[in-house]
Amino acid sequence: MAEYIKLIDVTKCTGCRGCQVACKQWNSLPAVDTMFTGSLQNPKDLNYNTWCLIRFDEVEKDGKLNWLMRHDACMHCETPACAKACPSPGALTKNENGSVVHNPAYCIGCRSCIVACPFDIPRNDKALEKMAKCSLCHDRIDDGKKPACVTACPTGCLTFGTKEEMLKAAEKRAEKVKGVIYPANPHYETHVMYILPGTVGVEDFSHMNPHPKMPATLYWWKNLFKPFTLIGIAGVAGAAFLHYIIKGPHRVHEKKEGGE
Amino acid sequence: MTNHWNDIQHADAILIMGSNPAENHPISFKWVNEARTKRGAKLIVVDPRFTRSAATADIYARLRPGTDIAFLGAVINYAIEKNRIHEEYVKNYTDAAYIVNPAFQGATDLDGLFSGLTGAKYDKATWAYEMDENGIPKQDLTLQDPLCVYQLLKKHYSRYTIKKVSDITGCDAADLEAVCETYTATCKPELSGTIMYAMGTTQHTYGSQNVRAFAVLQLLLGNIGNAGGGINALRGESNVQGSTDHGALFHILTGYLKYPKANQPTLAVYNEQNTPKNKDPKSLNWWGNTPKYMASLMKAWWRDADLETAYSYLPKIDDGKNYSYLPIYSAMANGEIKGMFVWGMNPAVGAPSSKMIRKAIAQLDWMVCVDLWETETSAFWQKEAGVNPADIKTEVFLLPAASSMEKEGSISNSGRWCQWRYKAIDPVGHAEDDLWIINQIVNRTKALYAKEGGAFPDPIANLTWNYGKVGLDGKIHPPSPREVAKEINGYFIAEKEIEDKAKGEIKKFKPGDIVPSFAMLQDDGSTVCGCWVYAGSIDDKGENKMMKRDPADPTGLGMFPNWSWSWPVNRRIVYNRASVNVEGKPFSKEKPVLWWSPLKKAWLGDIPDGNGDPDAILPFIMVPHGRGMLFAAGMSDGPFPEHYEPLESVVKNTLSNSQVSPVITRWDEKAKEETCNPILAAGCIAALYGSEEAKEFPTICSTYRVSEHWQTGQMTRWIPWLNELVPNQFVEMSEEFAREHGITFGDKVKLTSARNVEGITAYAMITKRLKPFRIQGKDIHMVGITWHFGYKGLATGGNANDLTPFIGDPNTMIPEYKAFLVKVEKA
Amino acid sequence: MNISRRNFLKLAGGTLAAAGVGTGIGVQPAFALPKKVRYAQEVTTICPYCGVGCGIIAHVSNGKVINTEGDPDHPINKGALCSKGGSLYQIANNDKRNKKVLYRAPGADAWKEVEWDWALDKITANLKKTRDASFKLTNANNEVVNRCESIAAIGGAALDNEEVYALTKMNRALGLVYVEHQARI
Secondary structure (H helix, E strand, C coil), X not given: CCCEEEEEEHHHCCCCCHHHHHHXXXXXXXXXXXXXXXXXXXXXXXECCECCEEEEEEEEECCEEEEEEEXXXXXXXXXXXXXXXXXXXXXXXXXXXXXXXXXXXXXXXXXXXXXXXXXXXXXXXXXXXXXXXXXXXXXXXXXXXXXXXXXXXXXXXXXXXXXXXXXXXXXHHHHHCCCEEECCCCCCCECEEEEECCCCCHHHXXXXXXXXXXXXXXXXXXXXXXXXXXXXXXXXXXXXHHHHHHHHHHHCXXXXXXXX | CCCCHHHHHHCCEEEEECCCHHHHCXXXXXXXXXXXXXXXCEEEXXXXXXXXXXXXXXXXXXXXXXXXXXXXXXXXXXHHHCCCCCHHHHHHHECCCEEECCCCCCCCCECCECCCEECCEECHHHCCECEXXXXXXXXXXXXXXXXXXXXXXXXXXXXXXXXHHHHHHCCCHHHHHHHHHHHHHHHCCCCCEEEEECHHHHCCCCHHHHHHHHHHHHHHHCCCCCCCCCEEECCCCCCHHHHHHCCCCCCECHHHCECCECCCCCHHHHHHHHCCCCCCCCCXXXXXXXXXXXXXXXXXXXXXXXXXXXXXXXXXXXCCCCCCHHHXXXXXXXXXXXXXXXXXXXXXXXXXXXXXXXXXXXXXXXXXEEECCCCCCCCCCCHHHCCCHHHCCCEEEEEEECCHHHCCEEEXXXXXXXXXXXXXXXXXXXXXXXXXXHHHHHHHHHHHHHHHCCCCCHHHXXXXXXXXXXXXXXXXXXXXXXXXXXXXXXXXXXXXXXXXXXXXXXXXXXXXXXXXCHHHCCCCCCEEXXXXXXXXXXXXXXXXXXXXXXXXXXXXXXXXXCECEECCCCCCCCCHHHHECCCCCECCCCCCCEEEECCCCEEEECCCCCCCCCCCCCCCCCCCCCCXXXXXXXXXXXXXXXXXXXCCXXXXXXXXXXXXXXXXXXXXHHHHCCCCCHHHHHHCCCCXXXXXXXXXXXXXXXXXXXXXXXXXXXXXXXCHHHHHHCCCCEEEEXXXXXXHCCCCCCCEEEXXXXXXXXXXXXXXXXXXXXXXXXXXXXXXXXXEEXXXXXXXXXXXXXXXXXXXXXXXXXCCCCECCCCEEEEEEEC | CCCCCCXXXXXXXXXXXEECXXXXXXXCCCXXXXXXXXXXXXXXXXXXXXXXXXXXXXXXXXXXXXXXXECCCCCCCCCXXXXXHHHCHHHHCCCCCCCCEEEEXXXXXXXXXXXXXXXXXXXXXXXXXXXXXXXEEECCCCCEEEEEEEEEEEECCCXXXXXXXXXHHHHHHCCEEEEECHHHC
């Protein structure tokens, strides 16, 4: 199976939010109650039932106004910190096609993934004690379709294709518009990439981490501790135990690490 | 649209002005971006607000609401002064060389007016071409005669200098010049520029002239008829094109046939007065066919009556009387209208000065609303509307309508593609489709008149209505939209032999045969055709071409001749004969819409707009003289667009002493008369320039729409996913304005206008995207508010139209929604 | 139906191969959302909102719309949809839709559910009464006008061509002159 990349060309986004609704419609996500947020951005942030979001920023640079609109959703990392942090087998898995997918049946709601994610993407539902995030519509990919957001995008901002095609396309486009590719770090591979306009910097986009990397603690966790803890854990009972021991400490770390 | 959506990809420059397609026609940006990515097209956005369309534009230019003519005047002036015009096109295909009556005087002579003004109306006798002895307009092909259209145009726009226009519009001179430079670059024959406009252009007291200014500019640049060109009205409703084609306006019948007047007592007189004559052998003068279309329509409606009798059944309007949208409500407020049918419309939110509109509706005895959800209009009597239900005597019916997925039929998009929709599911609950409801009312009314008699029952009794028949048991059968589509297309009701001159053959038709195209329609009553522009939508084998889904694209231009069907006669780009030179060679070799094959002696490419060899006909076949009109004598307010200020303005017109258009219907003046009905008196007043009211309401307000809601929100405010995106009414304002008024993030503000001192509230959206305009040395502020909100639906909010003025364009009477005055204060 | 562009990706549908992320623990199959449209009937429609005329596919199963998305074969939108077009599903599945015929009597403060027959007869009777009471055969200049100025009919841009044509025909046969719709605003 081929490996895919979703390319987000911010220079083409007009903020119509077709992607936001297409995501909800395909994934059967209910509308959430919202209120005016001061800008067009709504909901204010990603949430359990909102897996992608257009973030709006107004930035003045060199006397020119940039109205930035950025499709924010899971980056589908090559080495996903969320899955590494996840103590419950099967709750977060990475597929050959590149998607990192959550499975509510196995999720214990421990929020480890939320803390671990360098992009601050996963969100949990307090009542359900489950997490949710963009799945790259892996079920559609499996059916030979593009993700719902990409299918819906009218402007060419969102495109989807094989890794090779999209890396080439990204470079070509970035060169043409004098933009930059994000994540810029070649050592941090993701299956979602951005082309950002060269007129502004990464730091001008809200909620965008300029230097995404795997949290250092995770190496320690996954390579040493996690294999041991899993020994003897069988199925749900073990997961529930883990839930109990992990949930508390992680509550303290609600501070988002994605960078504002 | 003269062109169509896919065609935008061929533009070299795209001027978005008076529209915001990234928000209101988002999919158009697929083709805007295609042009930019593939061709390097330049995107120019001219708008008072930095919109989502402006966000990715190459050039963004601001203008004060209501100053479009000034802005475009500068572009026209630039094109003429710098000789950036498509000369061959201008000379051959426009009226530039025509000589105008020497008695004509224009705005330069008459301080912003044109000759012939008497009271609030122009006598247009002098707005005419000089004719030669053959009855053809005189020409000076050198374009040097001071009386020729080109020189008059040049003189008219010479006043619209960059400096002057910058001071009127508030647009930075450098930005304005950049727009002029970039857009007029499309004057090169091989290049094309398109204009995408919508209600920001039309909803003004000179909205029609705003469109005229586009037409003048596009004709000068040779941008009409070619691929990637045109004047493209982006229509806001899925079938507002089709409903207009089918005559849902007071002043037209189907297919834009003029509506009969009381002083046209017979069909013969109607035909005589409405069939333009032209003596130029090169002009096809398409409206010369009016009698054929009219006869076929009369036969579609009253099959068994002779043509004159059928014509006598049509209600006639008084000459000069306007029965359009605004007059409906003034008549209603005056108690003249007792009953109203509302088919999927929401005037309680969407009509101007809508607080007054709701009071006018309350004067009705009965109202029938047909809709998918409860609307503010159907619920105008409820407590949420701020009224006491017990005081309202109106009987209201709310009929549940089927949605678009619950019925079948065709709709016509902006690009004139008529596309068939299929039924996916049964209507919800007891809902029925509109055709079912119409059919019920017609058949029941027929039965009632047959039983009881009544006033002039003949047009009802004799109305041909052979879809949805009444059974022997008296049951009314569901109608078939396919039967209606057949009548719209047309068919023969008598044996007929017609000579096809092009092919040199005689075609024989028998009753029941489909009319293959409007060229076959007859004036003798042997053909039936519900709407002549749709003739040909069904082929002679009975196949409905609106259902076609063949993705083949033989020209490679994205015209898709077998995907759906486009009126007229499947032509994808109208006036396409103007895309070739007089030898039939395309001006653009790279994107030829049409070309003449000398070998085949035929036109290839798109369906040509008019047959005949190259240069045998003039390209603008709907115009009597066949040439694109730089000088438009048909307008009520002048043959050239002239800048006036909006009715409500804090700015003096510095281009002339004519502050506002001299020929608009002044409801605000009627409101001041003592005899004026109190509903109108309160709802029509205006804050005129220099008045006390203007001091009280010093801020310009403009209304608009956002991507996530639709029109009055009558559908979208019931859709949870959309309410999530835009849950509340908001008003956009600059940081400077907010600071001056002590408004901070998260505040609610109150907006009031001369018509609504109680006002409405909305959240303040403080943004860098709005800035004060520098006009005549002063900072002038504007705010912008959506008109999607009302008191019904899952999302509710202040109704912007409770503030808007009751004033319209003199040509169309379209209301001014885009430039008026308000007061904004912290709520 | 032509399905030339329906499948974008050059891969055959198949089982999702799950793979771990190098931890050696991700061996559970990935959560597979229901392939909800695979066996549904596809009905093509056109978006009811703006004038672009985007193609939409409604997926129908057991008489219900279970999914709506852009028609990838449609030359204008090629599958793309804005937020409004993307929410069509919630038009077909919406518990706030008018599902009954409603009547509000003069002075009443609430709707009353009524039957179609009753409502249509009452509407027709009102129509006839108003029309007959005010019908004008001639105007002030004694010109024949055959019109009814006491009834207005507005709207039509949300109707299909066949419907709005029938509506125009009905309106004019009734003698109405106050006939207007969304094109004016």
